[in-house]
Amino acid sequence: MQQLKSQAASGTRRSPRTPSLNAHGLQLSSCRRPSVSQPAFTSVRPRHTSSSPLRPSPAERATNLRSRIVPQGLPDPAAVGLFFAPGLAALGYAFIRGKGNLKNGLSHLLTEVSQGYFQPDVGGKNIPVAQGDLSDLAGDQPLFKALYQWFLDSGGVFKLVFGPKAFIVVSDPVVVRHILKENVFNYDKGVLAEILEPIMGKGLIPADLDTWRVRRRAVAPAFHRQYYEAMSAMFARCAGRSAEKLEAAVAAGGGSAVVDMEAEFLSLGLDIIGLGVFNYEFGSITSESPVIKAVYGVLKEAEHRSTFYLPYWNLPLADVLVPRQAKFKRDMRVINECLDGLIRLAQETRQEEDAEALQARDYSKLRDPSLLRFLVDMRGEQFSNVQLRDDLMTMLIAGHETTAAVLTWTLFCLAQNPQAEARVLAEVDGVVGDRMPTLDDIKSLPYLRCCLGESLRLYPQPPILIRRALGPDTLPAGLRGDPEGYPIGKGADIFISVWNLHRSPHLWKDPDTFRPERFFEPHHNPEFGDKWAGYRPDSLKGGSALYPNETAADFAFIPFGGGARKCLGDQFALFESTVALATLLRRFNFRLAGSAEEVGMATGATIHTANGLMMRVTRRTPPPSPAAAGAQQQQQGAGKVAAAV
Numbered sequence: 001m002q003q004l005k006s007q008a009a010s011g012t013r014r015s016p017r018t019p020s021l022n023a024h025g026l027q028l029s030s031c032r033r034p035s036v037s038q039p040a041f042t043s044v045r046p047r048h049t050s051s052s053p054l055r056p057s058p059a060e061r062a063t064n065l066r067s068r069i070v071p072q073g074l075p076d077p078a079a080v081g082l083f084f085a086p087g088l089a090a091l092g093y094a095f096i097r098g099k100g101n102l103k104n105g106l107s108h109l110l111t112e113v114s115q116g117y118f119q120p121d122v123g124g125k126n127i128p129v130a131q132g133d134l135s136d137l138a139g140d141q142p143l144f145k146a147l148y149q150w151f152l153d154s155g156g157v158f159k160l161v162f163g164p165k166a167f168i169v170v171s172d173p174v175v176v177r178h179i180l181k182e183n184v185f186n187y188d189k190g191v192l193a194e195i196l197e198p199i200m201g202k203g204l205i206p207a208d209l210d211t212w213r214v215r216r217r218a219v220a221p222a223f224h225r226q227y228y229e230a231m232s233a234m235f236a237r238c239a240g241r242s243a244e245k246l247e248a249a250v251a252a253g254g255g256s257a258v259v260d261m262e263a264e265f266l267s268l269g270l271d272i273i274g275l276g277v278f279n280y281e282f283g284s285i286t287s288e289s290p291v292i293k294a295v296y297g298v299l300k301e302a303e304h305r306s307t308f309y310l311p312y313w314n315l316p317l318a319d320v321l322v323p324r325q326a327k328f329k330r331d332m333r334v335i336n337e338c339l340d341g342l343i344r345l346a347q348e349t350r351q352e353e354d355a356e357a358l359q360a361r362d363y364s365k366l367r368d369p370s371l372l373r374f375l376v377d378m379r380g381e382q383f384s385n386v387q388l389r390d391d392l393m394t395m396l397i398a399g400h401e402t403t404a405a406v407l408t409w410t411l412f413c414l415a416q417n418p419q420a421e422a423r424v425l426a427e428v429d430g431v432v433g434d435r436m437p438t439l440d441d442i443k444s445l446p447y448l449r450c451c452l453g454e455s456l457r458l459y460p461q462p463p464i465l466i467r468r469a470l471g472p473d474t475l476p477a478g479l480r481g482d483p484e485g486y487p488i489g490k491g492a493d494i495f496i497s498v499w500n501l502h503r504s505p506h507l508w509k510d511p512d513t514f515r516p517e518r519f520f521e522p523h524h525n526p527e528f529g530d531k532w533a534g535y536r537p538d539s540l541k542g543g544s545a546l547y548p549n550e551t552a553a554d555f556a557f558i559p560f561g562g563g564a565r566k567c568l569g570d571q572f573a574l575f576e577s578t579v580a581l582a583t584l585l586r587r588f589n590f591r592l593a594g595s596a597e598e599v600g601m602a603t604g605a606t607i608h609t610a611n612g613l614m615m616r617v618t619r620r621t622p623p624p625s626p627a628a629a630g631a632q633q634q635q636q637g638a639g640k641v642a643a644a645v
């Protein structure tokens, strides 16, 4: 199997980065500009007619995506004026200490800070501080890759100090299990909640624990079997639309087209999440609308905000003085009006029932099978319209780019692994044939499911989860840790590095290699003793879980988090990805149009490509479907019988 180790990560470069956050967690934004040139694609690409940033042409889209990746160069001057005087003083200090060289100066500042100046007392005194030159943070690689090196050097629990803040970085499954499951209610989302609150209000992801308890209990029952049946049909319909669009591009290109598949998956993901969550047809695969524009605007702003330490947008008049804040406000108004309208409509047609009765509805006959319909119709639920809107907004943002990223990286990995690709195709041809894939088909596609798991292992969305301790706690030792554990205090900020866990040499064989079959094989590291149970595929067979998950891996694999605050949309996203890939892979061949290095990797709201996933798409001639082959055999058999008679 091909090593992916540095393929995607290399090839893009040069600009400082800061940590950033997305809907689900911390994004270690590289904030860098790719220096590689776009491959010189000469063949026909599908054209978008608009110059809107939302329905971009491929060239526009690459620029837009990059501008989403790179936090838009310099911040707003007004914002700088409002906030950065102390920062500039610190930089001046850094400059002097660094003898005139800013990078050295930063290194001095960060190193001195790491040695204890300005550090708030939140315990963790026996936690090793990452050794080395913290100017690595201003170097060439994404921050989460720098964290990986420190993890290898310093172990599964270490402290990272920069600016006025100290963060405890956790990359050990024993400690992660403790935080996400065993002592879950001692933690909230900390800095993530501060950033997301203006966008998602008290939606499930940033919600405080009291709000979260009530809303989780209300929203979770909406994801039920009948809902997934209806959703699978919708996934197939939307994926069919994407296929038609690709067909047209291939036909226009005389048999092949170079298409940015990442952009296609973003459109597909938006259409699906709109229909699944509030039965709203964005139609973004084929069109554009002010609402789509506003959604992308808000996503972009969320990403931009996450690259700043200081929430300047909360200052009085920020939305008047800072142009991008004014735009953000306008975008929010457009989305809120749309959501309010949908909520109003759902309320006008409300048919109250108990949760069990709602789950037993005949979803095949419902014109609106969405989550919104379920939530509004549920008897006895007390919630305000604002709360409902926050929940919808949260799911819209949580389920869009994340799923598109999974599809993007799975296709990227398959294109470089012909054996894995051949195995997936054989599976899809044998199971789905020319039909639309169904929910039941997913059960018979184990290898495709593992490919999705493997893509999520290598490219977790997000690569870091954030927590803040609400009270004192003692983190367990984990592998080779202090046997006494690590006492921490209230307010301690924690980064759970999903990237480190997923690529840890202590937890996985050949951690950087794309090898989906690993999820069929048990794996254990005896060094953990009985602290970590290892990866046990058998534990999936007995349960209802179809995809590798955190329980089977005992928290070494946490693409959807784990414990009480685990993602609510995990099955939605995985079913969607399976149906979409089965639909597209059956009909088209996808080859990288340039090299893997040219694809590049960058982080923003998710880990995405730096330059788009440019693929040469051609029609695939699949073998006859099993049904067609069966019919053909029957005909031949009948022919033989007739001849014999």
Ligand code: HEM
Pocket: 024, 025, 204, 205, 216, 277, 394, 395, 396, 398, 399, 400, 402, 403, 406, 461, 462, 465, 466, 558, 559, 560, 561, 562, 564, 565, 566, 567, 568, 569, 570, 572, 573, 574
């Ligand atoms: C591949 C796609 C997705 C990935 C990788 C993903 C990942 C995650 C992760 C890691 C968390 C936990 C965050 C934390 O613990 O801090 C989370 C939470 C959440 N996700 Fe997803 N997600 C995906 C798709 C979706 C979809 C499609 C929806 C909705 C339809 C959704 C809704 C949510 C919600 C509501 C939460 C908050 C759960 C809670 O706190 O109770 N996600 N997601």
